[in-house]
Structure formats: C-alpha cells, structure tokens
Amino acid sequence: MATELHRQVNSPEKESGQEQEDGSGGAAVRVRSLTRSFDGRAVIDNLQLDVPAGEFVVLLGRSGCGKSTLLRVLAGLDREIEGEVLVPRRKAVAFQAPRLMPWKRVWRNVLLGLPGRPGRAVAERALKEVGLDHRVDAWPKTLSGGEAQRASLARALVREPDLLLLDEPFGALDALTRITAQQLVAELWQRRGCAVLLVTHDVEEALLLADRVLVMDGGVIAHQVRVDRDRPRDIADPLLAELRTELLDRLGVRAPEPAVHKVA
Numbered sequence: 038m039a040t041e042l043h044r045q046v047n048s049p050e051k052e053s054g055q056e057q058e059d060g061s062g063g064a065a066v067r068v069r070s071l072t073r074s075f076d077g078r079a080v081i082d083n084l085q086l087d088v089p090a091g092e093f094v095v096l097l098g099r100s101g102c103g104k105s106t107l108l109r110v111l112a113g114l115d116r117e118i119e120g121e122v123l124v125p126r127r128k129a130v131a132f133q134a135p136r137l138m139p140w141k142r143v144w145r146n147v148l149l150g151l152p153g154r155p156g157r158a159v160a161e162r163a164l165k166e167v168g169l170d171h172r173v174d175a176w177p178k179t180l181s182g183g184e185a186q187r188a189s190l191a192r193a194l195v196r197e198p199d200l201l202l203l204d205e206p207f208g209a210l211d212a213l214t215r216i217t218a219q220q221l222v223a224e225l226w227q228r229r230g231c232a233v234l235l236v237t238h239d240v241e242e243a244l245l246l247a248d249r250v251l252v253m254d255g256g257v258i259a260h261q262v263r264v265d266r267d268r269p270r271d272i273a274d275p276l277l278a279e280l281r282t283e284l285l286d287r288l289g290v291r292a293p294e295p296a297v298h299k300v301a
C-alpha cells in the first residue's frame with residue numbers, strides 16, 4: 038500500500054512537508070503525537086492512533102471535541118499540525134453534505150477531480166455499486182437526500198481508497214434512508230476491504246457498524262471498545278446493549294430508562 042506522511046513539528050504556519058514512505062506495516066492510519074491548535078487552543082492534543090488495514094473504526098465524541106478536525110487532518114485537508122500522520126495515498130472522504138456540483142450531471146460529479154481523464158464507464162460502475170445506476174445522467178438538484186449521499190459515496194469509491202473517511206455521512210437522512218445507507222456502507226466495506234473511519238453522534242450506529250469504537254475527549258482518544266460480533270448485528274444483542282451503556286456513560290449521557298406504561 039502506498040502511503041504518505043505528513044510530518045510537522047513546531048512550525049504550524051509552514052506548508053507541511055510530504056514524503057513517500059511505506060514503513061506502515063500494513064496499517065491504514067498511524068498517528069503519533071498529533072496536535073492541532075486553533076488560536077492557541079489545542080483541539081487535538083498529543084493524540085496517538087493506529088488503524089490496521091481493513092478495520093472499520095467509528096469515532097464518537099461530544100460536539101466540538103475535534104472529530105471533524107481529526108478527519109480533515111487524516112484526509113490531508115488540514116496540514117497545520119504538529120506530530121506525524123501516516124495515511125495511505127489512496128484515500129477518499131465523504132461529508133454529511135454531499136457537496137455535488139449543481140451544474141454537472143451525476144456521473145460527471147462522480148469523476149470530479151480524478152486524475153487521468155477516466156471515462157463515463159468508471160462512474161457508471163461506481164454508481165451501480167451504490168444502487169444509483171438509474172440516475173447516472175440526473176442533475177444533482179433532482180436527487181433525493183439519500184440518492185445524493187449515495188452519489189457522494191460513489192465519488193469516494195472511484196478513488197479505490199485504502200482508507201475511506203466518512204464525516205457524519207448519514208446525519209441529514211431520515212431514519213429509514215439512514216438504515217439503508219448504513220447497510221450500504223457495511224456492504225461496501227465488506228466487499229472493498231478498505232479501512233473506514235466514520236464520525237457519528239449515534240452510538241447505536243457505531244455499534245452496528247464498527248470493529249472498534251473510539252471516544253474522543255480532551256483532544257485524545259480517551260476510551261475505546263471492541264465490538265466482537267458478526268454482521269449483520271442486532272441492536273438488542275446483550276453485548277451491544279452493555280457497550281451502549283458503557284459508551285453513553287463515557288460520553289456523559291445518561292441512557293434513557295425503559296419506558297414504563299401505567300394502565301389505570
């Protein structure tokens with residue numbers, strides 16, 4: 038796996054250097070002593086993280102704890118860092134907002150920014166993989182929220198990523214569409230075998246999808262749980278229920294008590 042290294046120590050204002058290196062030992066992500074500050078405040082504070090190739094990791098944490106910042110750093114979109122970040126060269130990112138260009142048809146959006154002038158067939162294959170082959174020629178504004186999100190996933194997949202970074206990709210979807218989209222991501226991950234790092238607020242989503250759930254707090258990975266269950270998973274599984282309580286506790290949220298119905 039070709040990897041790239043962002044290394045930056047104590048000179049955040051300079052453009053970070055990039056070197057080719059493959060000392061990753063098959064890891065999809067290796068982060069050492071990562072710090073990212075805004076206006077003198079360290080949002081990420083000496084963080085360490087390893088993600089083996091092919092692992093599905095979900096990142097939870099309170100609002101503003103730095104999840105998106107970490108994802109942007111891993112995506113190479115933010116290089117104003119101290120520390121070391123080793124990620125595969127082939128990586129792709131999808132955000133909560135699908136970010137499609139309204140003046141380009143869906144298939145052209147899928148190919149946007151890809152090097153080497155790939156043909157329409159490349160986009161068609163990716164759109165088929167996300168179940169959107171009937172919308173290849175559509176304009177973005179005619180897509181439903183779920184369809185737009187799938188187009189955005191197809192745009193990530195055409196990059197053949199070894200690392201797929203997803204920032205609350207289901208956040209704006211209604212409950213039913215969200216379940217379908219979660220299943221799609223789980224299937225794609227199993228088929229593609231790439232590592233996934235997904236940011237969400239939804240503890241149940243994390244437990245249904247992840248090999249490992251990380252909780253970010255105080256600028257570091259403060260807690261993690263391994264979800265040792267085959268897929269598809271059932272949220273009523275006692276292990277998942279136990280992990281849910283543990284994670285909600287770590288997030289400082291009290292798990293709701295079971296509803297009690299009184300009949301007069």
Ligand SMILES: Nc1ncnc2c1ncn2[C@@H]1O[C@H](COP(=O)(O)OP(=O)(O)OP(=O)(O)O)[C@@H](O)[C@H]1O
Nearest residue numbers: 075076080098099100101102103104105106107238
């Ligand atoms: N470009 C920026 N300039 C200044 N502050 C920033 C910038 N980007 C992020 N921050 C700050 O860094 C902190 C972490 O932001 P980030 O978006 O990473 O949090 P998050 O955990 O993803 O939050 P949420 O769950 O609400 O999306 C916040 O306090 C935010 O205001």
